[in-house]
Amino acid sequence: MPGHRRVPEGVDPTKPNAARVYDYLLGGKDNYEVDRVVAQRMLATAPDNRTLAWFSRQFLIRGVELALDAGVRQFLDLGAGIPTSPAVHEVAHKHDPAIRVVSVDYDPVVFAHSNAMLSGVAGVHPMLADVRDLDLVDRLRGENLVDFDQPVAILLVGVLHYIMADEAPAEMLARFRDAMAPGSFLAFTQGSDDSDRGFMDQARRDTTGTTAQFCFRSAAETTALLDGFDILPPGVVTIQDWLGGELPPTLLRILAGIVRKP
Numbered sequence: 001m002p003g004h005r006r007v008p009e010g011v012d013p014t015k016p017n018a019a020r021v022y023d024y025l026l027g028g029k030d031n032y033e034v035d036r037v038v039a040q041r042m043l044a045t046a047p048d049n050r051t052l053a054w055f056s057r058q059f060l061i062r063g064v065e066l067a068l069d070a071g072v073r074q075f076l077d078l079g080a081g082i083p084t085s086p087a088v089h090e091v092a093h094k095h096d097p098a099i100r101v102v103s104v105d106y107d108p109v110v111f112a113h114s115n116a117m118l119s120g121v122a123g124v125h126p127m128l129a130d131v132r133d134l135d136l137v138d139r140l141r142g143e144n145l146v147d148f149d150q151p152v153a154i155l156l157v158g159v160l161h162y163i164m165a166d167e168a169p170a171e172m173l174a175r176f177r178d179a180m181a182p183g184s185f186l187a188f189t190q191g192s193d194d195s196d197r198g199f200m201d202q203a204r205r206d207t208t209g210t211t212a213q214f215c216f217r218s219a220a221e222t223t224a225l226l227d228g229f230d231i232l233p234p235g236v237v238t239i240q241d242w243l244g245g246e247l248p249p250t251l252l253r254i255l256a257g258i259v260r261k262p
Helices: 018-025 033-045 049-069 088-095 108-118 136-142 169-179 197-207 219-224 239-243
Strands: 074-078 100-105 124-128 153-156 185-191 254-260
Touching: 018 033, 018 049, 018 108, 033 049, 049 088, 049 153, 049 185, 049 239, 049 254, 074 088, 088 100, 100 108, 108 124, 136 169, 169 185, 219 254, 239 254
Parallel strands: 074 100, 074 153, 100 124, 153 185
Antiparallel strands: 185 254
């Protein structure tokens, strides 16, 4: 596969993977033919998915930069996916090479790619774990990966809409909020229930009962998950409104926001 990386140990290139599909939509090289076929089917139904993936990446970068400007020197990227340039650690290390980045994902395929790509990169620590794990904060603290006595920026981009209502998303966020030092940040995105109705119906049909099941929420429902945080301007709004400028609408509307622990 010219232009694409070799297959990391433990990765099956014959089965599609959501993280690699997203990598393809972003123009990355850590994907295979089976992933590109799936992505092309998605684009045939919703051609603006590639644009939306780019918007999400820009929001992630803006979140990192905002935290850097506030003096944060450690980042926890939850549901990080396959590292795609510009990656969190690339943006952070341009500012200060000593910054620590912990890249967490529950997908063994992502973990294999991350280990292969980030081996030897100082200050970057891939971790195989689920954001929903009740002991994740304790693991991060016990393994000295995050110093919760100092401000930390938690990145939860492209993750919340995969946390079902019965998986207690508010309690999950509260565990991190309670552990975070004052002055810490949380940047998040969430699929909106104001998205195109046909797109939402198709997404539900395609993903119900799978690990990629989608839970759409309103801006009010998403805001309710953020109890105890200060919501920074412009609030919980579409990712286009958060980024600003004349950005085109998309069939899937993604809400975005950054909050701070007071």
